[in-house]
Every structure is written in C-alpha cells, then in structure tokens.
Amino acid sequence: MEKWTVFGLSALACLISFHSEASSKRYVASPTESKWEMAVNTPLECRLVHPIPHYGDAEFTSHASKKINLDFELKMRLPMGATRDVSLISMPPSWRPGDTADRISNLKFFKQFDGYVGGQTAWGILSELEKGRYPTFSYLGWESRNQRVEVALSSVLFQHQYDVFSQCISKLLPYSFEDIAFTILHYDRTSVQLNKASQKRLAQIAEYIRYNKDIDLVLVSTYTDSTDTKAVSQDLSEKRADVLRNYFQSLGLSEDRIQVHAYGKRRPIADNASPIGKDQNRRVVISLGRTQV
Structure with missing residues (x-):
C-alpha cells in the first residue's frame, strides 16, 4: 500500500477529533448504542460484528486454516464512490481527554469495495480496542471533496465478546x-x-x-x-x-x-x-x- 505524509500526533488528534466540526462527518456508536456481537461461532469460522449507526458494520473474521488469520472489513451501506487514502488512528475515548492519538497505519479503500484490513494491522485494531481506545478511519469524502469522513469503532462493551471471539479462534480447525x-x-x-x-x-x-x-x-x-x-x-x-x-x-x-x-x-x-x-x-x-x- 502507498505511504502518505505522516502528520504530527497533535495535528492528527485535531483532525480526528470527536468535537463537532463543519468540515467532517463522523460515524460512531454512542456508549448507549455500542454493541459487539458474535455473528458466527463455529470450528470453521469466527465472526465478530460491530454495528456503526448510519454507516454500516465493522467485522472481524477468522477462518479454519493451517495458519492463524484475521480479516477486518468496514462494510458500508453506501459503497465507496472513489478510491481514497485512509489514515487509521487510535483515538482515546472522550472520557480520557489527556491521552494522545496514535497512528496505526495508512491504507487505501478502493472504489466500489468495502474497506479491508488484513494481517498484523487487523490484529492491531483488536489490540487498541482491548485497551479501551477507538480505532478511527479518516478519509476525504468522495461525495464532497471538502468533507472528511471519520468512522470510529467503539470499545464500549467490547471486552466480553472479544473473549468469546478469542476462544472461538483457539478452536478453529487447523485446516481449510x-x-x-x-x-x-x-x-x-x-x-x-x-x-x-x-x-x-x-x-x-x-x-x-x-x-x-x-x-x-x-x-x-x-x-x-x-x-x-x-x-x-x-x-x-x-x-x-x-x-x-x-x-x-x-x-x-x-x-x-x-x-x-x-x-x-x-x-x-x-x-x-x-x-x-x-x-x-x-x-x-x-x-x-x-x-x-
């Protein structure tokens, strides 16, 4: 994937801020809306789903295989209308304002496809959620060039279902x-x-x-x-x-x-x-x- 210029963490914190900004459109489940669900729990597949209101679903999936694997997809109700560079940032929750933002990775989301993240970066997203942080995807909206879209995963009520997901992965068949x-x-x-x-x-x-x-x-x-x-x-x-x-x-x-x-x-x-x-x-x-x- 192509690299993009890395902003300072302070600039990123402002860019992905959870405060209202006219130039950005944010999608994130509020603490009362946040939920994580095990959609599939079998020896062939483990799938953990997080609904994001008005945007779509975040899905972590692992399949039976010789190797431990993990895929992440940001399933959008409205597919991407243009290919976009995406910054993936780990943000602190609003009740921990003293914490800083950390850059996880730089990605590309492709036109007409859901946002996909695999391998070590997908595991990194899980790790940030386990810490109680909000992994956030930020990209320039294709509908309006002056509007930045921010999509965050809420860590509220994450831990219990993550434990179930981890147990499921440990029981996957070691062949596909x-x-x-x-x-x-x-x-x-x-x-x-x-x-x-x-x-x-x-x-x-x-x-x-x-x-x-x-x-x-x-x-x-x-x-x-x-x-x-x-x-x-x-x-x-x-x-x-x-x-x-x-x-x-x-x-x-x-x-x-x-x-x-x-x-x-x-x-x-x-x-x-x-x-x-x-x-x-x-x-x-x-x-x-x-x-x-």
Whole structure:
C-alpha cells in the first residue's frame, strides 16, 4: 500500500477529533448504542460484528486454516464512490481527554469495495480496542471533496465478546477447505480399510464435512495395484468404494451428493513392477465440491 505524509500526533488528534466540526462527518456508536456481537461461532469460522449507526458494520473474521488469520472489513451501506487514502488512528475515548492519538497505519479503500484490513494491522485494531481506545478511519469524502469522513469503532462493551471471539479462534480447525478438497489416501495390500495414516486424514475430512453444510458433492475414485486379476481387482475396488460411500452417508450426506467410481487396476499412477509403485497405486482419490457463496 502507498505511504502518505505522516502528520504530527497533535495535528492528527485535531483532525480526528470527536468535537463537532463543519468540515467532517463522523460515524460512531454512542456508549448507549455500542454493541459487539458474535455473528458466527463455529470450528470453521469466527465472526465478530460491530454495528456503526448510519454507516454500516465493522467485522472481524477468522477462518479454519493451517495458519492463524484475521480479516477486518468496514462494510458500508453506501459503497465507496472513489478510491481514497485512509489514515487509521487510535483515538482515546472522550472520557480520557489527556491521552494522545496514535497512528496505526495508512491504507487505501478502493472504489466500489468495502474497506479491508488484513494481517498484523487487523490484529492491531483488536489490540487498541482491548485497551479501551477507538480505532478511527479518516478519509476525504468522495461525495464532497471538502468533507472528511471519520468512522470510529467503539470499545464500549467490547471486552466480553472479544473473549468469546478469542476462544472461538483457539478452536478453529487447523485446516481449510482448500487443504482437503482434493485428497489421495492409501490402502494396505488387500484391505478394504484405509491404512492408519490415511484414516487420520479421512477423519479430518469428516470433521470438516460435519460442520460445513455447503458441501454438495463428494467424489470417490478407488484403485488397486496390478497384483490380482482384473476381476479380483475390480471387486476389491468396488468394495473399497462401498465402504467409503457408507462412511460419507453416515456423516449425513445424502446419497445423491456422493459419487463413487471403482477403477480396479486401471489408470495406475506409478510402475506396478516395484513395491513402492504398487503402494502408490493402491489409492482412493476424494474430491469435495461445495456451494459457492
């Protein structure tokens, strides 16, 4: 993001002042209006929402993933009509007038998009709220060039819901849909059950499916090595496919959302002349599809 000239803190304090100014339009929840709500609290997603009267909503979101993540969006009722440089300032509440303003970051909000902040800066906004301060976004209004828009997040009643939000993040699954959408698992020689390592991976897929109601297709394709005859291999492949079909049905998926294909010894991906190659060919490929939102 582009940098802009940094004003002195005293100038910023005046710029983002909570006192009435004809040249600025301020949006902030009063202490009696301020509320924070957990809109989503699942092992797949945590979402903390703060309504800003007459402006929109501030939303913090974290998703199941291999890495801890945090996104912040300033959802506007009226989308930005022009791209704007934005100063993000941590302001003291009005009942702490002796405190100074601190600059958090410089951002850009893009035309026709909600204001987005990610990564360390998003965590920084949470940290300032936890201190009882008011993170404030300030930018030149696109409707009137002479008017500055100031949007503040109130820290009133923040702490309790922040504790709930933090607990939710600690319980997020350590993998995302993308991590399990395409998975190759393996079998021992003649078993219809997956080997131990693959069973653990299958359990992760199952856990994700239990919480995600948007999974609308599970595609299962089973294969064997070339040790047995075509008929024996095909029979084994079909049995493996049936086991997995029943498994996914036990998770609550309807039969029409599960497609299984048994290919037997066809379509090897490795040389069946070696033990390692045979291990690789004794496999099932599981692909997940979900409703796009």
